[in-house]
Amino acid sequence: MDALQLLFSFLFILSSYYGVKAETRICNQNAFKLMGTDMGTLPFCDNKLPYNVRAKDLVDRMTLEEKVAQLGNKAIGVQRLNLPGYEWWSEALHGVSDVGPGTHFDKNVTAASSFPTVILTTASFNETLWKAIGQAVSDEARALFNLGLAGLTFWSPTINVARDPRWGRITETPGEDPFIVGRYAVNYVRGLQDVVGYEKTKDLNSRPLKVGACCKHFAAYDVDNWKGIDRYHFDAKVTERDMVETFLLPFEMCVKDGDVASVMCSYNRVNGIPTCADPRLLNQTIRQHWGLHGYIVADCDSIEVMIDGHKFLNDTPEEAVAQTLKAGKFHNLLHLLHRLDLDCGKYYPDYATLAVKKGKVTENTIDDSLKNLYIVLMRLGWFDGSPGHYSALGKNDVCSPQHLELSAEAAREGIVLLKNDNNILPLNFNGKQPKFAVVGPHANATIAMIGNYALKSGLACRYSTPVEAIGAYGNVVYAPGCLNVKCQSNNNISQAVQASAGVDATFLFVGLDLSIEAESLDRIDLNFPGWQQSLITQVANVSTNPVILVIFSAGGIDITFAKENPKISAILWAGYPGAEGGRAMADVIFGKYNPAGRLPITWYPADYVNKLPMTSMQLRPIPESGYPGRTYKFYNGSTIYPFGYGLSYTTFSYSIKSAPKLVTFDLGKLQQCKQITMLDGTQPQCPAILVQDSKCTERLNINVKVQNTGKRDGATVVFLYSVPPSNIAGAPIKRLVGFNRVFLRAGEAQVVKFTLNACKSFSIIGEDAYEVVPAGEHSIVVGDGSNPVSTQISFRFQ
Structure with a gap:
């Protein structure tokens, strides 16, 4: 063990047993003294120099073999430079996880706070909540880093659009709307x-980071394993129009507005080219057009997938490594600085040296990738310590009471009330001690609530189960009635039926779990698995008092039978509500919390899957083939529940x-009018203008009055949609351009103010993938779906 490692080990022992916290600092004078080196002679440890200068100095001191050894997720370090190894791969999708090898737990810290899965958190439509969860997760991540249990780079969030149910x-994603995602x-x-205090640093390449996030999986990735077609072989055939409008937009927002530290490319091909070797996607789009301040990483073993799965260009391993380092064979000098920087896997460490020696890639290209990586680590304080003073975080900041309450609050805010006949909820027994039947495969859920x-x-800080x-x-x-969600036998249904007879209320906790929908596992249908529907129906039929159906799932389920069954009084969708899910659901059911969640995806009827294969990437409907389109923006059929649907215990007007x-x-x-395709073949004098040719300084102020017209306090989500002029071929039915969750006391009113960019909020993407603003009568629509209001805005060009 070298001197630096001995020092770190000593600090970690102090941290664990004596409560002394100390974050890793590579540029530590005492550590260098133990090595017999004067740190003052090393420019990479001179904190007065810019990060890019320091990173160059560090990389220039390495041999080719040492450089290559740092290009995998498990960088082994360079001991002679006092540079320890670093594991880049940690995960924090909805709480710090040990799925990635960069994080582990021990007897002192056995778990981290488990927040609801992303699809349920998104259903809150509360941006403040979304950010607060990120802050809580990064607090715990920093605490674990101080304790030697985690790194500083977390490959989250997943921001692929949920194109197909x-x-x-879908559990990992923020839903089907690219703007919301x-x-x-x-x-x-x-x-x-x-x-805090460094959010708007002038030079974003030097902006300090609390932890490093990663937006994934870039791009057009949403087929895992469907009828034998898997992500390792799938070629997503995507039009440029759909690419710009749907699949790229969330990533553009993540890079430009979120200033994310990294982007992960996906396993699939897009129009024939593996995304991790596509110079247009990686070079031109992420770095040149969007201006990423950070690094690009491959999904794990993606280079191997290129060779063995896609058999792309019949490349040898060193040829594939060269391609991804350069992001394509057909690059030019402008692209040399922009590539796939980091391999989650061993192909870079194993083959990059040979690729250089064979002349397939230059050592300078490797240098540039390493500089991108080390600049991020410098921004994280790995070399000098963080300006955020996070060294004070430790064991007591993991699973804190505040974080557990935030987890419960996120679940409460996301739960969606789908049905409430005769206002049966919230339940109130007026002081009586009621008797309940709690049945269904999720009635005593623990691990199922926390998703993937x-x-x-499967450990959590603690569990609050539904039955408890x-x-x-x-x-x-x-x-339970069923031993698990697959419910492959009806042998135990009779016990659930007997338990439901004569009680004051029956609670059915049903739905899906990771055995039905998960990474590497797509669904075939939109029905309840096995005998679950029979369980629900039989229990409801014998019940003489309220039956409350609670559904765990990410994707929608065709629950028409339950929606139309008068014996089922209320239905709630709870997603996967996290470890505090039990008390969150009970708070909603018994009225401690008035639900305001809204569905972030469309729930389709079961026959939807018969009308289009999952592998078709087209979003717009094709009437002549019976293709119904995808997402609320283009789907033209009937729904079980539409995007944005959700009930409350009170009512609102807009x-x-x-x-x-x-x-x-x-x-x-010099600005030209742009021609667009009209359904009736007509062409106005100036039908549209290009957004890229416009200054886009026009701001539209729209004020919406929302009033709680009921007798209970509660929150609502105010949705603002733009609707393009009619008669434009291929235009969306509507698209969300603003939303705001507001809390109102009974009878209270509030004016919600939206400020929209006239270009961006009222544009469409044309057939040629240009973003244009059409002339004519646009509409804005406000409301929660049940009682929308609208007005028209005329757009003219002169």
Whole structure:
């Protein structure tokens, strides 16, 4: 063990047993003295120099073999430079996880706070909450780093759009709307990364980071394993229009507005080219157009997938390594600085040296990748210590009472009330000690509530199970009815039916889990698995008092039978609510909390899957083939529940108090009108203008009055949609351009103010993938779906 490692080990022992906290600092004078080196002679440890200068000095001191050894997720370090090894791969999708090898737990810290999975947190439509969770997670990440249990780079969040309800990883995503996905990404990343006081550092390449986030998986990635077609072989055939409008937008927002430290490319190909070797996607888009301040990393073993799965260009390992380092064979000098910097895997460490010696890639290219990596580590304080003073964080900051309450609050805010016949909820037994039946495969859920990218052991700080939480309000008879969610036998259904007879209320906790929808596992249908529907129906039929159905899932389920069954009084969707999920659900059911969650995805009828294969990337409908389109923006069929749907224990009204009637754009002398395709074949004099040719300084102020017209206090989500002029071919039905979650006491009213960019909020993406603003009558629509209000805004060009 070298001197630096001895020093670190000593500090970690102090931290664990005596409460002394100390974060790793590479540029530590005492450590260098033990090595017999004067730190003052090393420019890479001179904190007065810019990071890029310091990183260059560090890399220039390495041999080729030493450089290559740092290019995998498990960088082995360079002992003669006092540079310890570093594991880049940690995960923090909805809490710090040990799925990545960069994080582990021990007997002193056995778990971290488990927040609801992303799809349920998104259902809150609360940007403040999204950022607060990121801040809490990064507090715990920094605490674990101080204790020697974690790194500083976390490959989260997942920001792929949930294009198809069958996708197994919907639980990780913020839903089907690219704008919402992007806003979630910005807020969560800011919560993870921002150091207070340094959010707007002038030079973003030197902006300090609390931890390093990563937006993944870039791009058009949403097929894992469907009917034998897997992500390691799938070629996503995507039009440029859909790419710009849907698949790239969240990543652009994450890089530009979130200033994320890294982007991860995906396993799949896009139009024939593996994303991790696509110079247009990696070079031109992420770095040149969006201006990434950080590094690009491959999803784990993606280079191996290029060779063995895609068999791309029949490359040898060293040829594939050269391609990804340069992001394509057909690069030019402008692209040399921009590439896939880090390999989650062993192909870079194993083959990059040979690739250089064979002349397939230059050593200078490797230098540039390493500089990107070390600049991020410098921004994280790995060399000098963080300006955020995070060394004070330790064991007591993991699983803190504040974080556990935040987890419960996130679940409460996200839970969606889908049905509430005769206002049966919230339940109130007026002081009586009621008797409840709690049945279903999720009635005693623990691990199922935390979804994926949780601790591999299944441990949590603590669990609040449904049966325990319901039991706090009455006497409980528990009978699961199914041994698991696959419910492959009906042998135990009779016990659940018997338990439900004669009780004051029956609670059915049903749905899906990671055995049905997960990474590497897509769904085939949109139904309850096995005998679950029979369980629900039989239990409801014998019940003479309220039946409350609670659904765990990420993707939607066709629950028409339950929605139309008068014996089922209420239905709630709880996503995967995290370790505090039991008490969160009970708080909603018994009225301690008024639900305000809204669905972040469309729930389709079961026959939707028969109308289009999961592998079709097209979003717009094709009437002649019966193709119905995807997401609320383009789907033209009936739904079980639409995007944005959700009920409350109170009622709200909306009115548009002020909005412009006319928006006029003064065209520049050299600005051209843009032709767009009209459904009736007509062509106005100036049908549209290019956004890229416009200054886009026009701001539209729209004031919406929302009033709680019921008798209970509660929150609502105010959605603001723009609707393009009719008669434009391929235009979306509507698109979300603003949202705001507001809390109102009974009878209270509030004016919600939206300020929109006239270009960005009212543009469409044309067939040629140009973003344009059409002339004509646009509309804005406000509301929660049940009682929308609208007004028109005329756009003219002169």
